[in-house]
Amino acid sequence: xxxxxxxxxxxxxxxxxxxxxxxxxxxxxxxxxxxxxxxxxxxxxxxxxxxxxxxxxxxxxxxxxxxxxxxxxxxxxxxxxxxxxxxxxxxxxxxxxxxxxxxxxxxxxxxxxxx
Amino acid sequence: xxxxxxxxxxxxxxxxxxxxxxxxxxxxxxxxxxxxxxxxxxxxxxxxxxxxxxxxxxxxxxxxxxxxxxxxxxxxxxxxxxxxxxxxxxxxxxxxxxxxxxxxxxxxxxxxxxxxx
Numbered sequence: 001x002x003x004x005x006x007x008x009x010x011x012x013x014x015x016x017x018x019x020x021x022x023x024x025x026x027x028x029x030x031x032x033x034x035x036x037x038x039x040x041x042x043x044x045x046x047x048x049x050x051x052x053x054x055x056x057x058x059x060x061x062x063x064x065x066x067x068x069x070x071x072x073x074x075x076x077x078x079x080x081x082x083x084x085x086x087x088x089x090x091x092x093x094x095x096x097x098x099x100x101x102x103x104x105x106x107x108x109x110x111x112x113x114x115x
Numbered sequence: 116x117x118x119x120x121x122x123x124x125x126x127x128x129x130x131x132x133x134x135x136x137x138x139x140x141x142x143x144x145x146x147x148x149x150x151x152x153x154x155x156x157x158x159x160x161x162x163x164x165x166x167x168x169x170x171x172x173x174x175x176x177x178x179x180x181x182x183x184x185x186x187x188x189x190x191x192x193x194x195x196x197x198x199x200x201x202x203x204x205x206x207x208x209x210x211x212x213x214x215x216x217x218x219x220x221x222x223x224x225x226x227x228x229x230x231x232x
Binding site: 032043045090 | 119148155159171218222225
């Protein structure tokens with residue numbers, strides 16, 4: 001069975017500082033990897049995804065993530081955060097090679113950006 | 116184009132009562148998913164419809180939960196009778212069908228926050 005671990009439940013950071021949100025997964029098969037963001041009172045929005053190919057993927061709002069197969073990680077990074085990045089971020093995995101698999105989520109990381 | 120919509124946005128009911136949640140997927144999306152997040156925990160898969168058929172209902176917690184998608188359009192999730200542990204946020208997502216071997220992005224609704232007292 002697949003699982004996703006987000007060890008940091010909350011990450012406080014100052015505006016314009018860099019940030020990394022950690023995600024590790026376990027799976028016995030190839031996977032697709034995702035980061036979703038949930039802004040207050042909104043639904044989940046896809047930030048970026050890894051399906052295949054280049055291990056460094058770029059998403060919306062200046063975020064990027066790197067797939068590391070040997071470490072089974074997919075950490076999310078942004079070199080300079082804004083107040084508007086305050087939200088909850090979810091890492092998710094689905095079984096690769098098929099488009100209909102359910103998403104398995106981590107517990108989420110709340111990013112708190114202060115001035 | 117309208118996104119995935121869910122109704123109601125909030126529901127507060129007492130233990131033992133019945134609640135029905137509704138999800139309207141993006142028009143033309145054959146795949147519809149239900150997920151649930153219990154407070155502080157991960158978002159968990161409940162079930163997956165392809166059109167009106169249940170493709171995977173392995174995440175449904177017990178027989179107090181009944182999901183339907185008549186006509187392959189909107190879906191309802193009924194909880195009867197509701198228990199305290201059913202409290203949480205229920206998300207619906209939909210995706211197109213580009214084929215089994217293609218990636219089909221899931222688009223999420225804003226969720227329904229259910230509180231059982």
